[in-house]
Amino acid sequence: xxxxxxxxxxxxxxxxxxxxxxxxxxxxxxxxxxxxxxLTALELLVTLSERHGETMRSQLLSPDxxxxxxxxxxxxxxxxxxxxxxxxxxxxxxSVVSLFPRIAGG
Amino acid sequence: MYGLIGKILRVNLTEGTVAEEYLSDVLVKKxxxxxxxxxxxxxxxxxxxxxxxxxxNKLILMTGPLTGTxxxxxxxxxxxxxxxxxxxxxxxxxGGEFGPELKYAGFDGVIFEGKSEKPVYLYVKDxxxxxxxxxxxxxxxxxxxxxxxxxxxxxxxxxxxIGPAGENKVLFAGxxxxxxxxxxxxxxxxxxxxxxxxxxxxxxxGGIKVADKEGFLAACTDARKKLKENxxxxxxxxxxxxxxxxxxxxxxxxxxxxxxxxxAVDPDADQISGETLAEKYLVRNKGCxxxxxxxxxxxxxxxxxxxxxxxxxxxxAAWALGSCCGIHDLAAICRVNFLxxxxxxxxxxxxSTFACAMELFDKGILTKxxxxxxxxFGNADAIVEFATKxxxxxxxxxxxxxxxxxxxxxxxxxxxxxxVKKQEMPAYDGRSLQGMGLEYATSNRGGCHVRGYLxxxxxxxxxxxxxxxxxDGKAEILKIFQDLTAxxxxxxxxxxTTFGIGLAEIGNMLRTATGWDMSDEELLGAGxxxxxxxxxxxxxxxxxxxxDKLPPRLLTEPLPEGPAKGKVCELDVxxxxxxxxxxxxxxxxxxxxxxxxxxx
Numbered sequence: 001x002x003x004x005x006x007x008x009x010x011x012x013x014x015x016x017x018x019x020x021x022x023x024x025x026x027x028x029x030x031x032x033x034x035x036x037x038x039l040t041a042l043e044l045l046v047t048l049s050e051r052h053g054e055t056m057r058s059q060l061l062s063p064d065x066x067x068x069x070x071x072x073x074x075x076x077x078x079x080x081x082x083x084x085x086x087x088x089x090x091x092x093x094x095s096v097v098s099l100f101p102r103i104a105g106g
Numbered sequence: 107m108y109g110l111i112g113k114i115l116r117v118n119l120t121e122g123t124v125a126e127e128y129l130s131d132v133l134v135k136k137x138x139x140x141x142x143x144x145x146x147x148x149x150x151x152x153x154x155x156x157x158x159x160x161x162x163n164k165l166i167l168m169t170g171p172l173t174g175t176x177x178x179x180x181x182x183x184x185x186x187x188x189x190x191x192x193x194x195x196x197x198x199x200x201g202g203e204f205g206p207e208l209k210y211a212g213f214d215g216v217i218f219e220g221k222s223e224k225p226v227y228l229y230v231k232d233x234x235x236x237x238x239x240x241x242x243x244x245x246x247x248x249x250x251x252x253x254x255x256x257x258x259x260x261x262x263x264x265x266x267x268i269g270p271a272g273e274n275k276v277l278f279a280g281x282x283x284x285x286x287x288x289x290x291x292x293x294x295x296x297x298x299x300x301x302x303x304x305x306x307x308x309x310x311x312g313g314i315k316v317a318d319k320e321g322f323l324a325a326c327t328d329a330r331k332k333l334k335e336n337x338x339x340x341x342x343x344x345x346x347x348x349x350x351x352x353x354x355x356x357x358x359x360x361x362x363x364x365x366x367x368x369x370a371v372d373p374d375a376d377q378i379s380g381e382t383l384a385e386k387y388l389v390r391n392k393g394c395x396x397x398x399x400x401x402x403x404x405x406x407x408x409x410x411x412x413x414x415x416x417x418x419x420x421x422x423a424a425w426a427l428g429s430c431c432g433i434h435d436l437a438a439i440c441r442v443n444f445l446x447x448x449x450x451x452x453x454x455x456x457x458s459t460f461a462c463a464m465e466l467f468d469k470g471i472l473t474k475x476x477x478x479x480x481x482x483f484g485n486a487d488a489i490v491e492f493a494t495k496x497x498x499x500x501x502x503x504x505x506x507x508x509x510x511x512x513x514x515x516x517x518x519x520x521x522x523x524x525x526v527k528k529q530e531m532p533a534y535d536g537r538s539l540q541g542m543g544l545e546y547a548t549s550n551r552g553g554c555h556v557r558g559y560l561x562x563x564x565x566x567x568x569x570x571x572x573x574x575x576x577x578d579g580k581a582e583i584l585k586i587f588q589d590l591t592a593x594x595x596x597x598x599x600x601x602x603t604t605f606g607i608g609l610a611e612i613g614n615m616l617r618t619a620t621g622w623d624m625s626d627e628e629l630l631g632a633g634x635x636x637x638x639x640x641x642x643x644x645x646x647x648x649x650x651x652x653x654d655k656l657p658p659r660l661l662t663e664p665l666p667e668g669p670a671k672g673k674v675c676e677l678d679v680x681x682x683x684x685x686x687x688x689x690x691x692x693x694x695x696x697x698x699x700x701x702x703x704x705x706x
């Protein structure tokens with residue numbers, strides 16, 4: 001689907017957002033494909049929160065919506081944004097975004 | 107003595123005698139219990155030149171001071187001996203209910219020595235232990251053995267036993283309790299089999315004294331509250347089990363496929379994931395003694411060629427039998443995991459050994475005729491077929507039963523065994539998780555993920571975040587993790603508690619239970635001491651720096667794709683720093699100063 005956004009370069013990029021664990025239940029999806037103008041990690045989560053409602057919003061964002069919830073593990077093409085530019089990490093064309101809640105095992 | 111009962115049993119299987127012994131307060135405080143105390147007793151009592159299967163070898167079962175108490179997730183027990191798979195110190199732990207039951211029966215542990223002429227089992231009940239015949243049980247599965255022994259002894263009894271794999275000395279046979287809980291790695295079940303010891307049965311109605319009852323309850327309540335409030339220990343582990351790791355490790359480029367040959371990004375990984383397991387086969391989750399996390403999986407394959415029911419698989423087993431073998435039929439993986447529990451066999455080494463055989467076949471080194479079957483990448487039916495053959499040592503299964511290293515070595519290609527010190531590495535590629543590479547190389551029991559689980563900071567962000575692709579700082583954190591793990595393994599609680607609580611909470615539970623005046627630093631120091639006595643034993647067995655290594659594939663073959671594309675494990679850089687932080691010289695030998703500091 002195409003979700004236009006304002007204030008960005010006038011081109012779109014495709015991306016895949018993959019959901020895991022509880023996020024699958026709460027979105028009802030394993031993955032979604034988007035055409036979006038380039039955007040940051042935080043902006044993507046704001047977009048997804050608007051799209052999937054309060055349950056997801058409360059899991060993805062801080063209460064004021066300005067930070068990524070600390071329990072979100074956010075990978076862009078396998079790299080954790082904590083080791084990129086954090087919430088300002090730019091999602092490039094054809095990227096795969098993987099979203100996990102805080103999980104563990106071993 | 108508080109926490110521990112203060113008594114153990116010494117069972118001489120050659121003589122058929124069972125005797126009580128008292129534990130020394132000083133020794134217990136210095137080595138804590140479980141892994142530490144059991145290892146100390148083992149290295150003091152067993153001549154270093156003893157073969158794992160010799161009657162002179164001893165097999166030690168030991169619980170910890172928190173085992174069976176109100177402390178959180180306090181169901182752990184530890185088995186210690188020389189590991190036949192590796193030749194290193196062997197220690198493997200298990201949860202369930204057996205450890206607490208043994209303490210309620212009046213004993214902290216059991217030392218088995220000698221070899222029985224005929225199969226026997228030990229029955230421990232309320233302060234007494236006796237050896238009984240197990241001749242009719244020999245050859246029976248873990249499940250049948252457990253049911254029969256409960257019928258023969260007490261309906262509330264708990265059973266530890268081996269299956270046919272242990273009897274047949276499969277080098278990765280485990281010791282099972284309550285049917286599906288496993289002290290899985292290193293082949294300790296084969297040592298039990300070599301002694302003609304089929305099982306240990308415990309039933310007790312006693313209790314455990316703690317030093318400061320009110321303080322202990324407060325400490326335990328605090329720890330339990332923190333575990334419950336934590337998203338991982340309070341919800342995630344119970345909902346999805348350890349299998350939830352499949353997708354995140356894969357997305358991070360760390361899920362090795364095809365015997366670690368073809369990279370570590372598996373496009374079909376979701377088919378064997380925790381999410382898929384929950385959707386298709388999960389009946390319910392299940393907890394061990396006193397555990398609120400309840401990460402165990404009760405699973406059922408309702409129809410099809412693999413129709414069966416049981417427990418598991420854990421993440422590492424699903425990977426070994428799955429991506430590592432190029433197999434994505436989760437029903438088949440579950441079936442083999444159930445068989446491993448029935449036969450008493452480690453599914454990590456089994457799956458990795460299958461994968462090694464599959465690569466040998468792929469390269470034309472092995473033929474279908476020699477295998478008597480078709481162990482090819484992706485053949486799900488074959489892993490079901492060869493699981494049984496391996497446990498029973500039938501045909502080519504006899505070779506598989508030796509593990510991947512000995513099998514590959516017999517064909518002149520030991521480098522194709524993805525093992526460290528002859529034990530197969532599980533499920534996390536050391537090229538994309540650099541710290542895990544160091545962890546495998548330095549683990550005192552060979553390739554193993556639970557001696558210093560750096561996946562936690564490298565991927566999961568617990569309790570801190572470390573970039574998996576860099577080497578800086580990994581040695582320092584690994585040492586802390588290894589020492590803390592030695593503490594956790596020794597006091598009798600589950601390692602998974604450390605996803606939600608830390609040394610402070612663990613120390614509070616331990617101090618109030620035992621009355622030990624011991625700071626958190628001293629507690630971690632005890633972990634350091636335990637790590638070093640294990641190291642000293644391995645040195646006595648001829649292991650040197652040359653053995654603290656990884657398979658050449660991880661050091662010379664860069665990953666072809668994923669976030670770690672182009673990376674190999676930069677082991678040497680981390681290893682030098684690790685030795686320095688450990689207080690060892692560059693030959694990996696502890697210095698005199700270090701040993702003096704540890705009171706060794």
